[in-house]
Amino acid sequence: MLFSEIYGSYFRAVAAILEEAVNGTLREERINEIVREKGFGESVLNIPAKLKSGEWALIGPDLTTPLKRGPSMPLSTLQVRWMKALLSDPRVRLFSPSPEGLEDAEPLYAQDAFVYFDRYMDGDPFGDEAYIRNFRAALTALREKRKLDVSYLDGHGKKEHSWHLIPHRLEYSAKDDKFRLIGRVRRMNLTINMARIVKCEAMEAYTPDEYEFAPAKNELVMELVDERNALERAMLHFSHLEKETERLENDLYRVTLRYQRDDEIELLIRVLSFGPKLRVISPPGFIEQIKERLNRQKKLRT
Numbered sequence: 250m251l252f253s254e255i256y257g258s259y260f261r262a263v264a265a266i267l268e269e270a271v272n273g274t275l276r277e278e279r280i281n282e283i284v285r286e287k288g289f290g291e292s293v294l295n296i297p298a299k300l301k302s303g304e305w306a307l308i309g310p311d312l313t314t315p316l317k318r319g320p321s322m323p324l325s326t327l328q329v330r331w332m333k334a335l336l337s338d339p340r341v342r343l344f345s346p347s348p349e350g351l352e353d354a355e356p357l358y359a360q361d362a363f364v365y366f367d368r369y370m371d372g373d374p375f376g377d378e379a380y381i382r383n384f385r386a387a388l389t390a391l392r393e394k395r396k397l398d399v400s401y402l403d404g405h406g407k408k409e410h411s412w413h414l415i416p417h418r419l420e421y422s423a424k425d426d427k428f429r430l431i432g433r434v435r436r437m438n439l440t441i442n443m444a445r446i447v448k449c450e451a452m453e454a455y456t457p458d459e460y461e462f463a464p465a466k467n468e469l470v471m472e473l474v475d476e477r478n479a480l481e482r483a484m485l486h487f488s489h490l491e492k493e494t495e496r497l498e499n500d501l502y503r504v505t506l507r508y509q510r511d512d513e514i515e516l517l518i519r520v521l522s523f524g525p526k527l528r529v530i531s532p533p534g535f536i537e538q539i540k541e542r543l544n545r546q547k548k549l550r551t
Contacts, residue, residue, distance in 0.1 A: 260322060262287040262296055267307060270314040277312065294496050330357035339375035340421070343384050343428075365426075372426025373444045383449035384419075387430050390451040391416050394460075397432065400448040401441050409447060414439060415455050420489060424515050431509075433461065440511055469506040469516065470530040476500065479526040486519050503530075517542070 265283045269275040280300065284293045299305045308314045324332075334356040335341050336348055374380050390397045400411040414432035421428050428443040473479055480502060484494075491507040508516055517538055520527055529536050 258288050258292065259296065260320075262292060263300070263305070263307065264320045264322065266300065267314055267316055268319040270308050270312060271316055271319045273313070275308070275312045294494065327357070329354045334358050343375060343381060344388065345385065368424050368426050373428055373442075380444065383446045384428065384443055386449040386451050387416060387419060387443070387446075391419065393451070393454065395454050396452040397430075398448070398450045398452050399430070399432075399441065399446060401446045403445075406445075412439065413452065415460055419443075422515060424518070436461075438509070440509065467508050467510055467513070467532075469508065469520075469532070469535055471504045471506070471520070472497070472528045472530060473502045473504055473523070474500055474526050475502060476526060479523060483523065483527070486522075487516075490516075513538075 262284050265287055266275065266280055269279060269283075280297050281293055284296045288296060300308055307316070329351060333348075333351045333354040336346060336351065337356060337360055387397060389395070397414050397416050398411075399414055400409055402409055412432075412434045414434045417431045417433060417438075419428055420431055430441045430443055430446070430449075432439050432441070473483055480494075483504060487504075487506055490512075493505045495503045495505075497503055506516070513535075517535070520529060521539065521542060529539060
C-alpha cells in the first residue's frame with residue numbers, strides 16, 4: 250500500500266468526528282452520519298465500533314475527546330508525487346484537474362509502468378480532441394444540472410441517433426476501458442458509449458420535476474467470507490454500483506448489488522474472480538449463468 254489508512258477515507262471520517270467532539274457538538278447519531286458521508290460502504294461497520302469500544306482511544310463514553318484542537322492532514326511528499334503522476338493519466342485529464350502546487354513535484358511513476366492483461370484493447374480515445382470536448386460538455390451538464398443535446402452512432406457505427414436527454418451520471422468500465430453516459434429520455438433510461446458520441450452540447454437547466462431516473466432494477470445478493478481482504482476487494486471491484494453491505498457473523502457478510510442489465514456479463518466475470526469466497530444467493534438466472542460458465546471451463550480442461 251502506498252499510503253497509510255490515516256491518510257485515506259478513515260482519517261477524513263474520524264477527523265470530522267473529532268472536529269465536532271473538540272467543539273462539543275458531537276452526538277451519537279452524528280458518528281454514523283459522518284462515516285456514511287465520508288467513508289466507504291463498509292466503513293460504518295468498522296469505524297463507529299472501534300471508536301465506541303475505546304480501541305481507538307480518541308473519544309470517551311460521553312463523546313468528548315482529549316484533543317485540544319481538531320486534527321489536520323498535511324500532504325506527504327509521497328502523496329504529492331502520486332498526485333503529479335495522476336495528472337499524466339489521460340482519463341484524469343478529462344476532468345481538467347488543476348496542477349497548482351504540483352509544478353515542482355517529480356511524478357511517482359510513468360504511465361508505461363503498468364501492463365494491463367485483463368481488459369480489452371479497444372479502449373476510448375481519451376486524447377482525441379472531439380472526445381475530450383464531448384466528455385467535458387457532458388460533465389458540465391451533470392455538474393450544472395442541465396440537459397444535453399446528444400448525437401451518437403449505433404453499435405455498427407453507421408446509423409446516427411439524436412436525443413435531448415437529462416444526464417444521470419458518467420460511468421467508467423475498467424474491463425472495457427471506456428466511459429459511458431447514463432441518462433433519461435422521456436420515460437426511458439439510455440446508456441451511450443462516450444466514444445460513439447458525435448456531438449454533445451449542454452443546454453438549458455432542467456427542473457426537479459423533469460428528472461425522474463429509474464433506478465437499476467436488477468438485484469444481486471451474495472454472501473462473502475472476509476478472508477485475504479475479500480471484503481475490501483469486493484468494495485473496490487463493485488464501487489461503481491449501488492450496494493448494501495450487512496455483517497451476518499464475524500467474517501461473513503451479505504452484499505446486495507443493484508445493476509443495469511447491460512453490466513451483467515462484466516459483473517458475472519468479477520463475481521467469478523472471487524472464487525469460493527463469494528457465493529451468489531439470488532437471482533436464480535444469475536446462478537445458472539455461473540454454473541454454465543464453470544461447466545464450460547471444466548469441459549475445456551478435460
